[in-house]
Amino acid sequence: MSWITLEKAKKLEERFDYVKVGENERFVSVEVPKEKLIDFLSFLKEDSDYLFKMFIDLTIIDHGVKEDPRFQGVVILYSPEYKERIIVKTWATEEKLPTLTNLWSAAKWAEREAWDMFGIEFEGHEHLVRMLLWENYPYHPLRKDFPIRGFEEVELPSLNESERGDQLEGMFNYSRMHTALPTMEDIEHTQKARMPEKKSQIVLNWGPLHPGTHGTIWFLFDLDGEYVQECDIIIGQLHRGVEKIAENIGYQQFIPYTDRMDYIASINENHAYVIAAEKMLNIEIPEKAKWIRTLLAEFSRINSHLLWLGTYALDLGALTMFLYTFREREKIMDILEGITGARFTINYFRIGGVYADLPHGALDAIEYFIKDLPSRMDDYERLLTRNRIWLKRNKDVCIITEEDVYDYGLTGAVARASGVPYDLRKIDKYDAYGEVEFDVPIGEKGDSYDRYLVRMEEIRQSVRIINQCIDKLRKMSKNDPYFFQTPDEKKLKVTIDGRGLKLPEGEVYAGTDNPRGELGFYIFNKKAATKPYRCRIRSGAFYNLQIFTKAIIGRPIADAITLLSTIDPVVGETDR
Amino acid sequence: MSVKKVGAKPQTLIEKIFFIDFMKGLSTTIKHLFKRTITVDFPYEVVTPSIRFRGVHGLRNVDGTEADDFEAWVKKLKIKPPEMGETRCIACKFCQAACPVPELFTIKAEKLDVPEDHPHHKLKVLAVFDMDLSKCMFCGLCTQACPTDCIIHTDVYDLSSYTRRSWVMDKDMLSQIADDFIARRGKEKFDEKSKWRQDQKLWPEYDETRPKLWDFHPPKLGPNYIDELQNTFNQVDQQVKNQSSDNA
Numbered sequence: 106m107s108w109i110t111l112e113k114a115k116k117l118e119e120r121f122d123y124v125k126v127g128e129n130e131r132f133v134s135v136e137v138p139k140e141k142l143i144d145f146l147s148f149l150k151e152d153s154d155y156l157f158k159m160f161i162d163l164t165i166i167d168h169g170v171k172e173d174p175r176f177q178g179v180v181i182l183y184s185p186e187y188k189e190r191i192i193v194k195t196w197a198t199e200e201k202l203p204t205l206t207n208l209w210s211a212a213k214w215a216e217r218e219a220w221d222m223f224g225i226e227f228e229g230h231e232h233l234v235r236m237l238l239w240e241n242y243p244y245h246p247l248r249k250d251f252p253i254r255g256f257e258e259v260e261l262p263s264l265n266e267s268e269r270g271d272q273l274e275g276m277f278n279y280s281r282m283h284t285a286l287p288t289m290e291d292i293e294h295t296q297k298a299r300m301p302e303k304k305s306q307i308v309l310n311w312g313p314l315h316p317g318t319h320g321t322i323w324f325l326f327d328l329d330g331e332y333v334q335e336c337d338i339i340i341g342q343l344h345r346g347v348e349k350i351a352e353n354i355g356y357q358q359f360i361p362y363t364d365r366m367d368y369i370a371s372i373n374e375n376h377a378y379v380i381a382a383e384k385m386l387n388i389e390i391p392e393k394a395k396w397i398r399t400l401l402a403e404f405s406r407i408n409s410h411l412l413w414l415g416t417y418a419l420d421l422g423a424l425t426m427f428l429y430t431f432r433e434r435e436k437i438m439d440i441l442e443g444i445t446g447a448r449f450t451i452n453y454f455r456i457g458g459v460y461a462d463l464p465h466g467a468l469d470a471i472e473y474f475i476k477d478l479p480s481r482m483d484d485y486e487r488l489l490t491r492n493r494i495w496l497k498r499n500k501d502v503c504i505i506t507e508e509d510v511y512d513y514g515l516t517g518a519v520a521r522a523s524g525v526p527y528d529l530r531k532i533d534k535y536d537a538y539g540e541v542e543f544d545v546p547i548g549e550k551g552d553s554y555d556r557y558l559v560r561m562e563e564i565r566q567s568v569r570i571i572n573q574c575i576d577k578l579r580k581m582s583k584n585d586p587y588f589f590q591t592p593d594e595k596k597l598k599v600t601i602d603g604r605g606l607k608l609p610e611g612e613v614y615a616g617t618d619n620p621r622g623e624l625g626f627y628i629f630n631k632k633a634a635t636k637p638y639r640c641r642i643r644s645g646a647f648y649n650l651q652i653f654t655k656a657i658i659g660r661p662i663a664d665a666i667t668l669l670s671t672i673d674p675v676v677g678e679t680d681r
Numbered sequence: 682m683s684v685k686k687v688g689a690k691p692q693t694l695i696e697k698i699f700f701i702d703f704m705k706g707l708s709t710t711i712k713h714l715f716k717r718t719i720t721v722d723f724p725y726e727v728v729t730p731s732i733r734f735r736g737v738h739g740l741r742n743v744d745g746t747e748a749d750d751f752e753a754w755v756k757k758l759k760i761k762p763p764e765m766g767e768t769r770c771i772a773c774k775f776c777q778a779a780c781p782v783p784e785l786f787t788i789k790a791e792k793l794d795v796p797e798d799h800p801h802h803k804l805k806v807l808a809v810f811d812m813d814l815s816k817c818m819f820c821g822l823c824t825q826a827c828p829t830d831c832i833i834h835t836d837v838y839d840l841s842s843y844t845r846r847s848w849v850m851d852k853d854m855l856s857q858i859a860d861d862f863i864a865r866r867g868k869e870k871f872d873e874k875s876k877w878r879q880d881q882k883l884w885p886e887y888d889e890t891r892p893k894l895w896d897f898h899p900p901k902l903g904p905n906y907i908d909e910l911q912n913t914f915n916q917v918d919q920q921v922k923n924q925s926s927d928n929a
């Protein structure tokens with residue numbers, strides 16, 4: 106599909122004698138020695154036959170304490186010219202790797218995260234501090250010798266009820282001991298480490314508990330008057346170790362956890378995970394399930410964009426908008442509740458399809474809502490699009506260029522607003538996206554106003570897709586299966602509740618285009634197992650948020666709100 | 682790949698001078714000023730959750746609607762055959778195995794203390810079934826794993842309490858919740874064999890609050906798929922035919 110072909114990779118092998126091409130039926134990866142990594146990657150980036158300009162992801166696999174070398178670096182790149190991806194691997198001997206930050210700025214955060222989680226040192230990284238945890242934290246939690254429960258070493262009795270003193274038996278209470286927690290000094294230390302030198306007079310803290318940050322993000326602005334000279338972001342307040350959980354739990358069992366990453370568009374999060382797992386299993390799910398999933402994924406995109414629009418306008422002072430979009434959201438969630446059983450944390454998709462058929466009346470309700478939506482959208486646009494305050498606060502604000510998109514690995518509406526038509530729905534054509542017609546909206550300039558227009562257009566395109574899905578589903582039969590039926594129970598068992606589901610040995614990277622950018626799952630299995638050995642979550646919101654630190658430089662502080670709203674990260678996903 | 686360009690258009694002079702943008706915006710807000718309130722006044726008004734709603738769990742009792750393989754499961758796990766009104770749970774722990782947070786369950790079965798010649802000798806009964814709902818994600822995987830359709834989700838969502846202790850439900854409480862739910866809405870959700878009904882509705886149509894959030898014009902719910910539609914057509918046809926033959 107969207108991966109580099111084997112022939113093309115073989116050519117690399119011919120050209121460089123140190124390159125080893127690894128093959129599996131899902132994608133082609135190449136392995137290079139650590140010393141040659143930077144040379145090789147710059148070649149891939151610049152050579153006109155390859156042009157892997159866009160950074161997708163960087164992660165580490167821990168092969169276990171006994172292995173030597175123990176850690177392996179994995180870099181995923183995308184070539185916008187040839188519309189293909191490649192995976193480059195290298196062994197991190199002595200727990201060190203050369204930094205990629207000179208090639209792609211996106212690697213700054215990715216490497217910091219890898220340092221934080223695995224303790225891999227990136228030689229030459231300008232500022233290798235922790236990403237999600239605090240500075241004095243003693244462990245690297247994604248290493249295989251770190252237990253899932255952590256090391257419980259801090260006494261924290263206050264969590265418990267005092268009713269029975271310390272007799273906790275039968276009380277379902279928490280233990281008195283807790284894993285390490287940051288103290289005030291740790292937090293101060295972290296803050297200092299993130300911004301070691303003040304350039305100008307004052308450092309303004311914004312967040313972590315500010316309504317304008319849409320979650321718990323902590324911004325540090327180095328301000329000269331009203332203008333931002335330097336900016337850094339401290340995230341991790343919502344870090345729950347979702348990747349670690351994924352590696353310790355069954356495949357279907359992990360889906361509810363993905364709900365809790367990007368909780369605004371939980372359907373899309375579920376979607377990315379099941380797509381990756383299905384690709385690994387190499388199964389084709391029933392037609393009906395595909396269309397239901399496409400339908401609901403777009404429905405959820407509308408839901409998410411409506412929340413974005415409401416809160417964005419609210420942040421810029423247009424309160425009315427918030428009330429209007431939440432009225433529409435209520436209807437969407439009402440329908441979702443009827444179909445899936447939950448309004449927010451949906452958990453409806455399964456590896457192999459969906460867990461139940463659509464209930465009586467579902468398509469009617471969706472159709473009814475979708476018919477109504479364009480006129481509502483016109484209402485919103487009448488309020489905002491031409492409004493002079495809106496224009497002043499958005500036009501030419503915080504421009505993100507096409508180069509930035511590749512450099513920072515931006516995806517989703519942020520990338521498209523900068524004129525890059527990067528859309529996994531078109532590239533990968535997962536589920537029924539290959540069969541529906543829709544346009545990819547792209548902006549001209551990459552300012553906040555373009556990001557606004559692109560998302561508005563995306564809602565309209567989603568309406569288009571949903572209409573096609575409804576037409577298609579109407580023609581199907583009630584008796585068509587909505588869940589994968591295994592041809593041979595002994596060889597391949599796929600169950601709705603997830604008991605007995607095993608994924609084969611191998612690796613996969615697959616993802617979906619979510620409202621907040623590309624959410625990709627990289628799953629690596631050493632042998633067939635009921636739990637993934639390594640599950641990396643490539644979060645679109647995480648990479649998109651990183652551009653904030655660049656785009657805000659030189660802008661007045663009021664633009665921070667506009668920029669953050671148009672980037673639209675969700676902390677559940679950035680922190681995982 | 683089809684691409685659609687969006688871009689900003691500058692404000693025209695006329696728009697600027699006559700404040701057309703504000704006028705248009707105001708016309709929208711004024712239009713809304715005359716609409717009826719759609720907010721539901723909770724808790725004085727409540728919306729009845731949809732039938733698939735994943736609320737507080739319940740443990741169903743034996744009521745004659747068990748699936749056909751129920752007895753086989755009971756036998757397999759050496760459980761004392763339950764009488765009417767006793768729990769369906771066979772302590773198989775499948776729910777726990779499917780749960781993403783297995784430690785929230787405490788399930789124990791006990792051997793019956795009966796003499797050797799008693800028919801229930803060597804058989805077990807469910808002794809403990811505790812669920813700590815403060816750890817539950819309401820994901821529904823446990824209900825999908827249960828072989829006897831014992832553990833179910835009900836439409837109860839009000840779990841607030843002053844102590845964490847009251848989120849721990851034991852088997853009597855869970856049975857009580859299930860009985861109550863089945864009496865109220867069991868027929869909407871389950872068929873005679875305790876499986877999900879094929880014709881579950883998106884929402885309960887008897888709910889009088891829900892239309893409010895739909896601007897008092899809720900959508901009319903009909904069948905989804907073409908064959909269902911044809912079935913309903915055929916039924917209507919049949920009725921019409923019957924009527925005309927009656928008339929004749």
Ligand code: SF4
Pocket residue numbers: 776779780781782785816817818819820821822823824
């Ligand atoms: S709903 Fe999910 S989390 Fe809760 S008990 Fe059932 S399986 Fe476990």
Ligand code: SF4
Pocket residue numbers: 769770771772773774775776777788826827828829830831832
């Ligand atoms: S799966 Fe059902 S029968 Fe088995 S222990 Fe759980 S509730 Fe009881």
